[in-house]
Amino acid sequence: MNPKKKIYDLLYVVFGSIILAIAITSILKPNGIITGGITGFSLVLEQIFGIKYTYLYYVISIGVLITTYLTLGKREARKIVVYSVTFPVVLIFFERFQFNLTENDLFLASVYYGIMAGAGTGLVLKGGFSSGGTDTIATIINRKLFRFMSVSTIIAALDIGVIIFAAFVFDLRIALYALLTQVVAMKAVEVVLFGFSAKLVKLEIISEYEKDIEVYILNQVRRGISKYNIMGGYTNSGRIKLVTICSLRESILIRDKIAEIDAKAFVSVLPVNSVWGEGVGFDRLTLDQS
Numbered sequence: 001m002n003p004k005k006k007i008y009d010l011l012y013v014v015f016g017s018i019i020l021a022i023a024i025t026s027i028l029k030p031n032g033i034i035t036g037g038i039t040g041f042s043l044v045l046e047q048i049f050g051i052k053y054t055y056l057y058y059v060i061s062i063g064v065l066i067t068t069y070l071t072l073g074k075r076e077a078r079k080i081v082v083y084s085v086t087f088p089v090v091l092i093f094f095e096r097f098q099f100n101l102t103e104n105d106l107f108l109a110s111v112y113y114g115i116m117a118g119a120g121t122g123l124v125l126k127g128g129f130s131s132g133g134t135d136t137i138a139t140i141i142n143r144k145l146f147r148f149m150s151v152s153t154i155i156a157a158l159d160i161g162v163i164i165f166a167a168f169v170f171d172l173r174i175a176l177y178a179l180l181t182q183v184v185a186m187k188a189v190e191v192v193l194f195g196f197s198a199k200l201v202k203l204e205i206i207s208e209y210e211k212d213i214e215v216y217i218l219n220q221v222r223r224g225i226s227k228y229n230i231m232g233g234y235t236n237s238g239r240i241k242l243v244t245i246c247s248l249r250e251s252i253l254i255r256d257k258i259a260e261i262d263a264k265a266f267v268s269v270l271p272v273n274s275v276w277g278e279g280v281g282f283d284r285l286t287l288d289q290s
Contacts (some may be wrong), residue, residue: 010082012127017087021094021115028181029053031109034166035117035175035181036159038064039134044162044169054095057087064136065290066273067097071140075260080136083124110180112280117181118188125252126193134158142220150222152250190248200272205242205258206230207265214242216257222248245275 024039033042038060039053046053046136046181049190075257077190102109138154167175190199207213210227217223226243246254258265 004179009076009127011248012123013082013086014090014129015122016120016127017083017090018094018120018215020087020117022122023093023116024091025094025097026099026101027109027116029095030098030110031102032050033106033113033177033181034110034163035113036162037180038180039117039133040159040162044166047169052095054088054092060277061088064067064133067140068126068136071144076136076139079226079256079260080124087226089099093204101248106177107180110177111184112138114181114184115188118185118190121185122189125189139220139253147219150250151220151253152247155220155249172246180190186226186249188190193248193252194216199248200245200275202243202272203251204268204270206239207258207262209262209265210240212261213254213265216261217242217244217246221246221253223250245272 027037029037029043034043038057042056042060043052045051045056061084065080070079102112135151135154138151138158141154142149142151150281163175163178163182165179203215212229216224217225223244223246228241229245230239230241231237232239242252255267258267
């Protein structure tokens with residue numbers, strides 16, 4: 001890898017971690033609201049056991065890292081090791097400074113936290129790293145337990161599970177605000193990665209290992225694929241081009257898998273404003289009966 005590019009990627013992780021840590025310590029925690037993922041789970045456990053959530057987060061992150069290494073292998077663990085070590089340290093550091101940016105306005109706190117948390121997570125993903133949170137846990141569950149479910153579905157189930165758990169430990173109102181933080185955060189991640197316009201993206205993939213990539217998209221992401229025979233202008237040799245349309249979050253999962261399978265693959269990403277037809281997130285083709 002280009003040393004300059006590597007430095008920029010590491011800076012993305014550092015700045016993303018700082019933004020997310022500030023969001024947690026100056027908005028989420030002081031206002032008594034929660035969110036999904038490991039962060040929300042750590043806050044719920046703190047409420048139950050009285051152990052600081054920063055230490056719980058560190059233990060859970062290291063646990064996810066070790067589990068990833070044991071179940072998915074060294075390659076997958078390498079993607080999350082930087083963030084799994086960096087972010088908890090940054091979080092513990094910023095937790096020392098007690099201040100509240102939103103002055104106990106729970107609605108504003110939920111929105112602003114979502115924006116900042118999404119921006120921080122987006123920067124980490126933009127640097128080519130994984131957050132080592134529910135995305136990684138969902139991948140483990142998909143590979144080892146529920147192959148019939150897509151990774152994105154498992155991620156949503158995990159986040160909703162944490163929020164439901166929080167509803168019993170805190171109250172229903174806090175859980176509803178947690179849903180708001182999740183929605184805003186997901187949109188903020190999309191904006192950082194792809195801008196304001198697209199809800200879906202079209203991936204065009206050219207690789208020598210197109211069969212492995214095809215199997216992953218069909219069986220784990222559970223998206224459809226079109227295949228085209230193409231001719232390389234430089235090599236003058238035939239190749240297969242894979243084309244799939246997916247959500248922004250799924251595109252990150254596919255990108256990470258392609259990087260694992262074939263770092264020399266060529267992938268173009270095109271924003272898609274709308275898709276008509278059968279599929280998750282697509283607009284169904286129906287006639288107006290009125």
